[in-house]
Amino acid sequence: xxxxxxxxxxxxxxxxxxxxxxxxxxxxxxxxxxxxxxxxxxxxxxxxxxxxxxxxxxxxxxxxxxxxxxxxxxxxxxxxxxxxxxxxxxxxxxxxxxxxxxxxxxxxxxxxxxxxxxxxxxxxxxxxxxxxxxxxxxxxxxxxxxxxxxxxxxxxxxxxxxxxxxxxxxxxxxxxxxxxxxxxxxxxxxxxxxxxxxxxxxxxxxxxxxxxxxxxxxxxxxx
Amino acid sequence: xxxxxxxxxxxxxxxxxxxxxxxxxxxxxxxxxxxxxxxxxxxxxxxxxxxxxxxxxxxxxxxxxxxxxxxxxxxxxxxxxxxxxxxxxxxxxxxxxxxxxxxxxxxxxxxxxxxxxxxxxxxxxxxxxxxxxxxxxxxxxxxxxxxxxxxxxxxxxxxxxxxxxxxxxxxxxxxxxxxxxxxxxxxxxxxxxxxxxxxxxxxxxxxxxxxxxxxxxxxxxxx
DNA sequence: TGTACATCAGTGAACGCGCGTTCACTGATGTAC
DNA sequence: TGTACATCAGTGAACGCGCGTTCACTGATGTAC
Numbered sequence: 001x002x003x004x005x006x007x008x009x010x011x012x013x014x015x016x017x018x019x020x021x022x023x024x025x026x027x028x029x030x031x032x033x034x035x036x037x038x039x040x041x042x043x044x045x046x047x048x049x050x051x052x053x054x055x056x057x058x059x060x061x062x063x064x065x066x067x068x069x070x071x072x073x074x075x076x077x078x079x080x081x082x083x084x085x086x087x088x089x090x091x092x093x094x095x096x097x098x099x100x101x102x103x104x105x106x107x108x109x110x111x112x113x114x115x116x117x118x119x120x121x122x123x124x125x126x127x128x129x130x131x132x133x134x135x136x137x138x139x140x141x142x143x144x145x146x147x148x149x150x151x152x153x154x155x156x157x158x159x160x161x162x163x164x165x166x167x168x169x170x171x172x173x174x175x176x177x178x179x180x181x182x183x184x185x186x187x188x189x190x191x192x193x194x195x196x197x198x199x200x201x202x203x204x205x206x207x208x209x210x211x212x213x214x215x216x217x218x219x220x221x222x223x
Numbered sequence: 224x225x226x227x228x229x230x231x232x233x234x235x236x237x238x239x240x241x242x243x244x245x246x247x248x249x250x251x252x253x254x255x256x257x258x259x260x261x262x263x264x265x266x267x268x269x270x271x272x273x274x275x276x277x278x279x280x281x282x283x284x285x286x287x288x289x290x291x292x293x294x295x296x297x298x299x300x301x302x303x304x305x306x307x308x309x310x311x312x313x314x315x316x317x318x319x320x321x322x323x324x325x326x327x328x329x330x331x332x333x334x335x336x337x338x339x340x341x342x343x344x345x346x347x348x349x350x351x352x353x354x355x356x357x358x359x360x361x362x363x364x365x366x367x368x369x370x371x372x373x374x375x376x377x378x379x380x381x382x383x384x385x386x387x388x389x390x391x392x393x394x395x396x397x398x399x400x401x402x403x404x405x406x407x408x409x410x411x412x413x414x415x416x417x418x419x420x421x422x423x424x425x426x427x428x429x430x431x432x433x434x435x436x437x438x439x440x441x442x443x444x445x446x
Numbered sequence: 447t448g449t450a451c452a453t454c455a456g457t458g459a460a461c462g463c464g465c466g467t468t469c470a471c472t473g474a475t476g477t478a479c
Numbered sequence: 480t481g482t483a484c485a486t487c488a489g490t491g492a493a494c495g496c497g498c499g500t501t502c503a504c505t506g507a508t509g510t511a512c
Binding site for chain 1: 249250251253254332335336338339340344349352356378380381383386387401403404407408409410411412414415418419420422424425426427430431434435438442
Binding site: 005008009012043044046047050 | 453454455456457458459
């Protein structure tokens, strides 16, 4: 049973992050200031230093949260689908990614937009970042039943095949390539939509994402 | 023949932008400050207001330059290729885009990264932004010789077909969809590479881009 | 159960800083007659 | 060609602002005996 002090501490930590997240929406990552968070919480700015000893530390916490939020949103949506319906699982995951991004544009920008100059992401963020990748890769892995990974010599050093195989299982080289392409395309898509590059060409992004992912699923050989 | 005054003015305008571009590299778009530009130029900060009456105006000029730089770099590379070799033209254009981005990461981030909060892009930037799109679309248009654009009813409102057709010509609907996918994928790719999301999976991005674009070219039906 | 001490949360003033923008000005360059 | 005036480039001081971070402090909450 957690002491009252520890409980209070956790509540405050969460409150700070929630407030910061809210402010992110109006000022962006670079404009996020500890003083404003404190003001918003009705507390002296120096009080925050009990919890996050630097602005970057708070930023890191937000980045971690964002990756995990996105990851679990995608996982939840995908988990609802029958395991055998690989194509439907891919649609569920990608649509969930897009929806999460639309609902949390500034947290999305935090992790997939321009990195903050001088900021260095610590290792735990890389781990959290892997959840979505693992999810997409897992679908491909499941679909690649009888495959075995044979890498053409010319492509041996192109990818980190061992790492990728941890995620896509025994999927064949072309499938792996299409898997990475799918991953890239989906986030390229969301970037474009969110950052305004579809203005003038794409009118119904949700439907278009579905069509694009369908094409990619064909290439991935998903039923 | 331009008067000495006008000439001086143009030199100063260019010098300001060049200096700002240089500073972009160390501080990012948000950290760009008029005062620092002035300091770097050895001039009073108020002097800059003769040329750009606001920080946003300078930012807009840089964005415009970036789009045009990228556009002409891609155009130059693509123009060197035999008109009939559509696939080679696509490779030339996409590799040029990637190379330009690597050489000008902060200018790239300025146009394809997180938008600056509250900043509104004026119309001329949209025009400049179209150069790359037009280039990629033009290749597809050329390759789509005998095509005619027939849009399935279900997809009628999905895209702004008229606008897109201005670029891709009479290419068939599936080809148009793959063209937009290619565009999205290429910039998603460059984003991922530049912003560090390929760490741990892609080891040779240039080669990988070539492979991915080759696959896309297959789908586009390019010879 | 009661007291003495250590730990922690939060305060408020202060530090030094850099920013965008305005303003009244000086001096040089161009223009009109 | 020479003078009178208008235009422009650049100066330097000042405005009001918000920032991250530090520090000595108060008071409340927990811990040990």
